[in-house]
Amino acid sequence: MISSADYHLALENLPVATFESLVGDRTIFVIAPHPDDESMGCGGLLAWAASHGRRVEVLFLTDGEASHPGSAVVPAIQLGKIRMREAIAAAEHLGVPSGSLDFMHLPDGSLPGMSDHAFSTITEQLRLVIGKLAPCMVCVTASTDPHGDHQMAHRLAVAAMSGLEHCRLLAYPVWSWVLPAGENVADPHGFRVDIAEAREKKRGAIAAHASQHGRVVTDSPKAFVLPKRLLDRLDRGYEVYLEA
């Protein structure tokens, strides 16, 4: 285990790889707990894949409807629909067609509380999707992300990939980039991949999640806004993919 400060340093010094070496010529399957995670964690990868003729599928576990609780203007059900549209708009920035996106509509914020039965059912659904897509690479949020939905997404992906030898599971950090000081986490192993070419597209995709930048719901008592320190961390010339 290492401190969060050392962890961030380790992420920034991971060995460099290329998407070609990680992906080959087959499908990429991205699992995102919420609309915005795919842009923040994998925007560079998705843009690269779209412009290099690779097939991409993105599965959102939730619609992200719980980010602004208590709003009278935009109730949760409406916010979920807005966030789905934002995901489609973000994908457009990356060159990914809307037909490559799918939503499981699981309850946002409640994934850690799912029953064992629900866990098994969702794991089986993911296995079916993976079996059908036959991807060479599955990406999911890092287990070090301090967000229950992100951690459960990781656990589900690990379970769904169990025994599947032909396909690699890699984890993308989102909130791990801004772990609080004093936390201890496992030493990261993985790669940095240059995304300089896709940087503008990634910026556009992240910005397309307008509700997460305080531009849609203005009356929520617990209004969520993506913090600048996270956005600054993500706006680098590379993305990180960790061995899961």
Ligand SMILES: [Zn+2]
């Ligand atoms: Zn998320």
